[in-house]
Amino acid sequence: MTHSFLPVSQKDMEQRDWDILDFLFISADAYVDHPSFGHAIITRILDNAGFKVGIIPQPEWRDTKDFARLGRPRLGVLVSAGNLDSMLNKLTASKKSRSTDSYSPGGKAGQRPDRATIAYCNRIRELWGNIPLIIGGIEASLRRFAHYDYWSDAVRRSILIDSQADLLVYGMGEKQIIQIAELLKKGIPVSEIRDIHGTCYKNQSIERLWNYEECPSFESVVSDKAAFAEAFRIQYIEQDPVRGKTVVQRHDTFYVIQNPPAAPLSTSELDSVYQLPYTRTWHPMYEKDGGVPALKEVEFSLTTHRGCFGSCAFCAITSHQGRIIQSRSEESIMDEAILLTKLPGFKGYIHDVGGPTANFNRPSCDDQLLRGTCKNKQCIGPVPCGNLRVDHEGYLELLHELRTLPGVKKVFIRSGIRFDYLLADKKSSRRFLEELCRYHVSGQLKVAPEHVSENVLALMGKSGKHVYEQFMKEYENMNKKLGKKQYLVPYFISSHPGAGLKEAIELAEFVRDLNFMPEQVQDFIPTPGSLATCMYYTGINPLTKEAVYVPKSSHERKLQRALLQYRNPSNHRFVREALKIAGREDLIGWGEKCLVPPEKKESRERQERREKGKSKRRH
Known part of the structure; x- marks a missing residue:
């Protein structure tokens, strides 16, 4: 066990008198040795167990040269796309490229490939053929079955199939990785590691399985949204380490087989994760770039x-x-x-x-x-x-x-x-x-009511509007009692499944009555693995099988965003359009409850004089 960084170069290995690694960890994030970063936890867990581990963070993925710089490891290669799904890391809700990447040196974007897990695994297979290849992290975890991919607007196969990996570790992974490592160390072929909870593998047969649930196949969920919703329902309800069953899904001639989730870590086990000797900072090679911005949020x-x-x-x-x-x-x-x-x-x-x-x-x-x-x-x-x-x-x-x-x-x-x-x-x-x-609290407390429409809140799994109103009142009263001026900053989501223009206007009126102008609006992003993403793609609530309205067009999503920021003059034309479509033109004008002024740039005084003149002529 060591308090220094783990090797990232042959020189680092030589300083430890290591000729060969047991495991090579490939990460799409920059190397930050802090327990808020998945690659830090997994490599420290292995290091603490006596395995020799090296890290190649953000390798150049266009050829195999960078992947080979620490040599072929003895037991296997571990691959992770990092703390975020690589597509979410790169693209916004409107599918525009993000200008920064807080998990890269200096916050510079473009340091990782699209679908990083697949890209890295393809290079490893090209370089070392059938070496044991294990994928994990949030991207692998949430794409373990056939899933809807918002950025390509298509249903994709399990990432276990597309990456050509041998095993997929889902969840946080500490228990699984040690079990896998110990079995590989004993010489057990990776193709025979089949019983570890919190892992997925692929096989051509399910004859020897028992107590399992089979989802509709990849081919079915691609062609039938009801089948997709049913597959998600099965995966969702079996996501439990105590009562959960094995879940399988056929992909052509293979089955993706998910063992039940790993048991929760006990308090002592979780304590031990945080007691490992992290350096708690970014690797010195990033000093020239000013470090890695994501650390500043959690340091x-x-x-x-x-x-x-x-x-x-x-x-x-x-x-x-x-x-x-x-x-x-x-x-x-x-x-x-x-x-x-x-x-x-x-x-x-x-x-x-x-x-x-x-x-x-x-x-x-x-x-x-x-x-x-x-x-x-x-x-x-x-x-x-x-x-x-x-x-x-x-x-x-x-x-x-x-x-x-x-x-x-x-x-x-x-x-x-x-x-x-x-x-x-x-x-x-x-x-x-x-x-x-x-x-x-220092001036502001951030909270997340997310919406105020009862229908939308129910689909979100959130408490009703009256609960937030009660909390607002109690928060205000408590600050008055303490003699403090502190405010709530609520977060709201636009364009969530179930939210049409009617619900978006209801939310805008609530924001108006709060006299609150959101600086940023979180436009719903359908990320893999979430219940709302299933609703977005299928138009079905998989838990009830009821139909759900989904605002899918980029234009309607723009209108809903604009309604939340109705005070911004650049949004006025979109707000007026939304109000006219919804039959709420009563909210256009100069009245106290109006959201936007009329289309003509006419002062309130002038409008009042004109209306007064019309009244006199009528009499």
Whole structure:
């Protein structure tokens, strides 16, 4: 075990007296040795287990030369597209190229190929033939079955097929990678590694499987959207480490076979992940570029847990980290906080304390670890389950301990508070809200109601509009009590499945009444693996089989974005168009409730004089 960076060159290997690697890790992200980066965790896990691991970050993918610079590894090659899907990393919701890439040196775009997992694997096969090839990371995890790809507007095969990989690790991967490594070390052929939970493999037969669910085939889901929705439904409900079955999907002459998800990490296991000797910074080779921007978002933040039982339809965390919360111990978190205070550049501010949802720090109910999550019921949205166990006590104690650490001036919570979960806490919601406003907000608190239409919120899996209105009121009252001027900054999504122009106008009127102008609007992006993406592609809610309206045309999506930012003069013509289409011309004019002025550039005073003159002539 070492506190230095893992090898990225032959010189690094020589300094360790290594002639050959056990594993080579290929990453589409720049090398940042920090536990917020997947490549750092997996390589440190292997290093800690005694395996010799080298990293080639962002290789030149147009030929094989760069892939060969550390030599052929003894046991296998691991490939990841990084912390984001490579297509999402490159393209916006309007399919325009992003100008920056925060996971690349200096934020420079263009350092990774499209569909990076496939591109890298093709080069590895070209270079080393049948070497064991294992793919993982968010891109592989969420594209493990036949999936809709927004950027090509087509259903694509499982990435396991297109990449020619031997195994696909889905989820976070710590348990799986060690099991795989140990089996390869014992000389077990990769073609015989078939029973590890949290992995997928391909085979020409399913005769020896038992207790499995078979999805409609790739060929079926390409030609039939109802079949696609049914395939997604099966994959979605079996995504559970306790009750989940093996899931299979035929692709021509092969079957993609998904073993059930890996068991959640225990508290001690998760603690051990964060106790590994990360250097917690970018590799020195990036100094000339000014480093890697993505580190700045997490450098002085603390991850308290994994998983999310919120199950928002537009989010794929359920398919990657799962619904069962896995928490670190307070001791582990405090040890890391003390470490942060000693890092160069620490100025007394812990930027975040949380996970996918900050105040979900324990499983939603005690039954989950015994029987798994409910197959046909959600924990909190749109209506909280009667068995939901709401508890902020442990989180409150942790925050108190953190803000009293020597050298800590302020502890922020930026990873998002579920206000519906907070309000459901009959025991400590008021205390939590008071401490949140008193100690952990600096002027603004970002929250994510996402929409206000009850129909859209139900499809999103979010609580109703009245819950957000209640939270707004309680937040305002608490800040008045504390003598603070602090504001809510709500995030909204436009063009989500279920949202037509009527719903978009309802949201615009809500924004108007808040006297709030969103600086940025999140236009819904159908990313692989999410429930909302299935709705977007099929027009079907796969869980209920009901039809769902989907705003697909680029023009309607533009109109919905414009409605949310109706005060921007450059959007006025689009807002007027949307209001006319929806029959809401009552919102065009100079009235207090109007969203935009009339098309003619006419002052209010002039319009009033003209209307007064018309009235006199009529009399």
